[in-house]
Amino acid sequence: xxxxxxxxxxxFASMHDSYVSELTNQRTMGxxxxxxxxxxxxxxxSNFVNSGxxxxxxxxxxxxxSLLDHLGSGRDWDLxxxxxxxxxxxxxxxxxxxxxxxLDALSNIWSFxxxxxxxxxxxxxCDIVTSIDxxxxxxxHMSTGADIxxxxxxxxxxxxxxxxxxxxxxxxxxxxxxxxxxxKISGECNQWLDMLIISxxxxxxxxxxxESKNLYSFTKEILQNNVDKYKILGYEHKExxxxxxxxxxxxxxxMLMLDAEKRNALFKKKTPVxxxxxxxxxxxxxxxxxxxxxxIADGCIIEGTVENSVLFRGVKIGKGTVVKDAIIFQGSExxxxxxxxxxxxxxxxxxxxxxxxxxxxxxPLYLKKxxxxx
Amino acid sequence: MYTKKKCVAMLLAGxxxxxxxxxxxxxxxxxxxxxxxxxxxxxxxSNCTNSGxDTVGVLTQYQPLVLNEYIGNGQPWDLxxxxxxxxxLPPYETQSGASWYEGTANAIYQNMRFIERYDPEYxxxxxxxxxxKMDYSKMVDFHVANNADCTISVIDVPKAEASRFGxxxxxxxxxxxxxxxxxxxxxxxxxxxxxYVFSWDKLKKYLxxxxxxxxxxxxxxxxxxxxxxxxxxxxxxxxxxRLFAYEFEGYWKDVGTLDSLWEANMDLLSPSVPLDLYDPSxxxxxxxxxxxxxxxxxxxxxxNSMIAEGSIINGTVDFxxxxxGVTVEEGATVKYSIxxxxxxxxxxxxxxYAIVGEDCVIEGGAHIGKSPEQIENKDDWGIAVVGHNITVxxxxxxxxxxxxxxxx
Numbered sequence: 001x002x003x004x005x006x007x008x009x010x011x012f013a014s015m016h017d018s019y020v021s022e023l024t025n026q027r028t029m030g031x032x033x034x035x036x037x038x039x040x041x042x043x044x045x046s047n048f049v050n051s052g053x054x055x056x057x058x059x060x061x062x063x064x065x066s067l068l069d070h071l072g073s074g075r076d077w078d079l080x081x082x083x084x085x086x087x088x089x090x091x092x093x094x095x096x097x098x099x100x101x102x103l104d105a106l107s108n109i110w111s112f113x114x115x116x117x118x119x120x121x122x123x124x125x126c127d128i129v130t131s132i133d134x135x136x137x138x139x140x141h142m143s144t145g146a147d148i149x150x151x152x153x154x155x156x157x158x159x160x161x162x163x164x165x166x167x168x169x170x171x172x173x174x175x176x177x178x179x180x181x182x183x184k185i186s187g188e189c190n191q192w193l194d195m196l197i198i199s200x201x202x203x204x205x206x207x208x209x210x211e212s213k214n215l216y217s218f219t220k221e222i223l224q225n226n227v228d229k230y231k232i233l234g235y236e237h238k239e240x241x242x243x244x245x246x247x248x249x250x251x252x253x254x255m256l257m258l259d260a261e262k263r264n265a266l267f268k269k270k271t272p273v274x275x276x277x278x279x280x281x282x283x284x285x286x287x288x289x290x291x292x293x294x295x296i297a298d299g300c301i302i303e304g305t306v307e308n309s310v311l312f313r314g315v316k317i318g319k320g321t322v323v324k325d326a327i328i329f330q331g332s333e334x335x336x337x338x339x340x341x342x343x344x345x346x347x348x349x350x351x352x353x354x355x356x357x358x359x360x361x362x363x364p365l366y367l368k369k370x371x372x373x374x
Numbered sequence: 375m376y377t378k379k380k381c382v383a384m385l386l387a388g389x390x391x392x393x394x395x396x397x398x399x400x401x402x403x404x405x406x407x408x409x410x411x412x413x414x415x416x417x418x419x420s421n422c423t424n425s426g427x428d429t430v431g432v433l434t435q436y437q438p439l440v441l442n443e444y445i446g447n448g449q450p451w452d453l454x455x456x457x458x459x460x461x462x463l464p465p466y467e468t469q470s471g472a473s474w475y476e477g478t479a480n481a482i483y484q485n486m487r488f489i490e491r492y493d494p495e496y497x498x499x500x501x502x503x504x505x506x507k508m509d510y511s512k513m514v515d516f517h518v519a520n521n522a523d524c525t526i527s528v529i530d531v532p533k534a535e536a537s538r539f540g541x542x543x544x545x546x547x548x549x550x551x552x553x554x555x556x557x558x559x560x561x562x563x564x565x566x567x568x569x570y571v572f573s574w575d576k577l578k579k580y581l582x583x584x585x586x587x588x589x590x591x592x593x594x595x596x597x598x599x600x601x602x603x604x605x606x607x608x609x610x611x612x613x614x615x616r617l618f619a620y621e622f623e624g625y626w627k628d629v630g631t632l633d634s635l636w637e638a639n640m641d642l643l644s645p646s647v648p649l650d651l652y653d654p655s656x657x658x659x660x661x662x663x664x665x666x667x668x669x670x671x672x673x674x675x676x677x678n679s680m681i682a683e684g685s686i687i688n689g690t691v692d693f694x695x696x697x698x699g700v701t702v703e704e705g706a707t708v709k710y711s712i713x714x715x716x717x718x719x720x721x722x723x724x725x726x727y728a729i730v731g732e733d734c735v736i737e738g739g740a741h742i743g744k745s746p747e748q749i750e751n752k753d754d755w756g757i758a759v760v761g762h763n764i765t766v767x768x769x770x771x772x773x774x775x776x777x778x779x780x781x782x
Contacts, residue, residue: 036666266666273666285678291670
């Protein structure tokens with residue numbers, strides 16, 4: 001993919017942190033570990049890079065230490081650039097305090113957007129995991145002369161299972177007619193993937209208007225209150241996506257990565273998902289290792305049994321231990337002869353020998369970062 | 375503008391590795407794959423970074439494309455530096471003509487200007503075809519403490535094997551008194567590891583002297599050479615320079631042959647071999663390719679093996695090293711083997727006691743290699759080798775010691 005200097009990517013790294021409160025206790029949405037070696041922000045970042053967008057701003061909010069550590073200079077996404085590259089945008093509002101909504105956040109960082117060479121801006125969040133090429137979205141946006149193009153997917157939504165969704169309605173010309181936030185419904189509907197394309201000029205006008213009127217919610221002020229005034233069109237993304245908006249579907253989304261079809265829909269040969277390089281050695285399987293239906297990242301040393309699980313980098317599983325239906329984050333160590341079921345173990349958890357930890361796939365236990373069971 | 379460096383490392387990476395046959399058809403030996411995700415050159419480069427040496431010249435000659443691309447700007451090894459860093463130094467043309475590197479000493483002689491830019495006190499000379507973890511800074515300290523002109527890293531080898539190496543004979547203070555290349559009757563078991571620390575002023579003097587002497591010999595029609603062990607070390611010993619042997623204790627493996635490459639990989643699976651690739655304080659860095667984690671399926675049986683990212687295993691893998699992006703289908707078996715990146719082992723295929731190169735396809739009924747027990751005459755047994763980008767069709771087999779360089 002060649003570079004498209006005409007587009008600026010903006011990622012809201014902290015949108016909806018509160019929905020996954022356990023996981024975001026010490027981190028932000030964008031730095032939630034996912035799929036054995038990734039953080040959620042790797043997906044929007046890689047989508048941008050694979051679409052030729054080489055200037056990306058990451059809008060942070062709170063708890064962004066781990067995010068800064070993960071992103072560094074942006075080198076691992078090929079975004080350590082002189083022209084464009086990765087920019088981290090701190091959250092402080094001009095009016096004091098942390099920003100309240102998307103429009104407020106954009107107003108705070110406007111000078112960055114203004115100084116970018118790009119004529120178009122793509123906005124994305126970190127709670128949607130998918131593989132998308134923005135090139136056809138941009139093409140549609142330009143050819144239709146839309147003010148805003150929203151990226152959505154037609155998919156099953158269940159308000160019992162999802163904590164958050166924006167449901168869109170379009171007319172026969174693909175023009176937005178209605179927007180519902182978190183409706184109490186269940187069934188197939190158009191779910192906004194929290195991605196949109198907008199020209200910089202148009203974005204400037206709505207951000208400055210919102211600023212002057214002290215408005216901050218993009219969904220409410222633009223999508224709901226001004227649906228007739230602006231030409232807002234939809235672009236249907238027909239590929240696999242997952243929304244991570246609570247601890248249960250975080251667990252389910254990771255488990256979906258054990259399904260080859262889903263994995264292949266996300267990790268395509270030609271559009272790799274980039275992440276921070278860890279320089280871990282390959283996985284070592286011991287003499288009595290027994291692994292079934294699991295995703296294992298580099299640097300793990302497995303001497304026991306692992307089934308239906310996702311192991312992040314550098315996890316150690318001792319002899320005689322049985323791990324089932326578990327998600328174990330980077331650097332955690334489980335001793336010998338343990339029985340572990342239905343667990344989400346955050347980073348650097350240590351479980352001593354002969355321990356039994358029993359959760360279930362339906363409601364997995366959560367052990368926080370650095371927890372010790374001894 | 376160049377800042378002064380205490381140490382500059384020169385890495386001799388021109389080796390053809392002709393005894394690795396099909397595996398070095400298109401790549402230089404230092405670019406040969408090892409250990410599931412590494413290339414041989416990752417070891418000296420990572421050792422340099424971990425030892426605090428941040429200026430490295432890599433001397434290339436044979437098939438440099440893969441190696442050049444792999445090293446790139448040196449970023450994976452932290453060797454992309456404002457001052458110093460890693461530089462690939464191929465032979466070049468000057469006003470007086472172009473010349474290939476005519477031996478290890480000549481390769482460094484031709485790049486003396488590169489070294490001089492950094493005005494170093496010491497030059498560390500390294501090879502690109504050994505597996506080991508070593509803190510070069512300790513060797514430099516040893517060199518300084520002995521007020522040495524040259525320090526040669528040595529390892530104690532079994533007496534039976536000593537005649538394969540360059541052997542150092544030392545006094546009780548580790549001062550080298552004699553050096554014999556591959557002696558028939560070794561007087562010592564201290565083998566040179568091909569790792570040298572030189573005081574730069576001394577090395578420079580001897581490089582120039584060797585160059586002039588060798589050229590004069592060539593002009594007279596006499597035998598000549600421009601080699602480190604043979605010429606530089608011998609001349610320094612003749613002149614009673616201070617040469618010291620630095621004894622290295624730890625894992626060190628030469629991977630000059632297919633058998634030793636296979637053994638060196640298998641060593642990683644042996645708990646008694648002291649080579650820890652999982653030690654965070656001395657990581658071996660490599661250029662990474664962006665694969666998702668490996669997936670081990672319901673029908674997989676994986677034991678005592680190392681497997682790299684992006685691999686998909688549904689078959690049986692035992693005592694093997696699998697590189698990134700390898701597929702082992704359900705009903706396929708891989709035992710005591712090394713399978714390089716991107717290769718697919720299809721259902722029903724058997725790969726045992728073998729090295730399979732990159733991006734190969736081993737079809738269903740194919741059988742690669744045999745275990746030593748299946749061979750009557752033990753001299754007929756050896757590793758079976760399939761080169762890179764090769765398809766082995768259904769029903770075909772590759773016998774022990776056989777090396778396949780074309781589709782069969």
